[in-house]
Amino acid sequence: MLAERLAKDWESQAGRTDDVMRFTDAGLVLGAGTVLAPAGASPRDVSVDPRDPRLAVLLAAAHLGAPTPTQLAHLAKAADSRRAREDALAAMHLALSGLSRLARPGADAHRLFLTDGLLRAGVDPGVVLAAILPVAKYDPDQPRVPAGSGRASGQWTAGRGADAEESKPNRGPSRARGGRPARAASPSREMSSPSPRASIAQQSPPPPSGEVNPATVAPAADARFVPGSPYRGDDACLVALRQCIAHAVEDDPWRNGAANDNSRLTAMRIQDCIRTEDRCVDTSLTVQHSRRRMLGVAHFTDGGLVIMETGEEDLYFPARPRGKYPPMRRRS
């Protein structure tokens, strides 16, 4: 009965999916109108509790991997910013969470929709999570590249952790086979997941080194990114976004000693960065899906460039360094 009802409900939703996480009058919404965090008295009254098991299970269903505490903290910050009417900052935190876009909108939205239906019907979140994560071939014992190894830490490795030489390259396997490429910042590649049966509320693994502490003012670049040098990886658009936002903050006249607070301009510049990253991902997908040999270029508003070639990982050329002010770095 439940399955039939969900199938019927899905059919009525078909065609109305959104692959980008947004704040709407109903709250924080993703996919086929699935509400991740409901709005309260007003549309802006949205709270995200990073320890909410329902939220973690929904996100795990959407991205086929459990969200990290840092990613959830970004969503909480996004909701806080939304309540404070800081919409650009809210959008920035959604983007930096790495959870805001569905990699395969149709399938991911459907899975998210069904999971929401199961939870509403009273199915235990732990049971749903245990059912989801094997689909992602989650193996908590599979070794990862450790931090400080000179490679992107937290990624799966085929060998013995620190000693392994054969870490998987930072690209989606589907791209190498000519299929749909992994999206930038695909959460399934960034997540460090605990046991599916562990209490989600008690998860506290150290965040992967590529993540940004949401409590800091400005985002830091990916751990593998060396300021001033090109960066190659499927997440080049995301790295470019982070650098673009950092440059927007660094260029802020108020920060640089001007008398007036020009935060509105900075917010608009951050919005430009976010919009460019959206289209950067679209350009990358267009290039990777092309039957012809293609070159794609996404020109970020801070001067950074992301270059895409069919069958190759994306390549980011950062913008010129910003004046006398040091680049924004993550606080430890």
Added chain:
Amino acid sequence: MRAPYLAAFCIAAFLATDSKSATMPDDYAFPPWQAAADETAVADAKPFADCDETLAAYAARSSGAVSGRTYTRSPQWGWVLRAKLAFSDRRGPYSFLVTCWTGAPSDPTRVGLATQLESDNW
């Protein structure tokens, strides 16, 4: 005795630092949004079929509305199609400048697609 070694070390360190600067190879060069003086307008859209198809695929993926197409022939870039793509989000409408080129003498078979946000904020 140490001074020459120190100077050599400083020069080597400078060169090493300079070589890390993000210089983009010519392989990745792309035509500017503004047409160059040596470009000529083309009325026949047939040579632009690959670019029209690419632009349509990109617009469909990004849900953008295409407007203001211009077709030119460039000695450097080959057949160049420029267009604007209009989008809208919660903060309002915005547009991207899209340049597609194909048949460049340096790489005749490759299709290029360059995108940039139209913004006065920077």
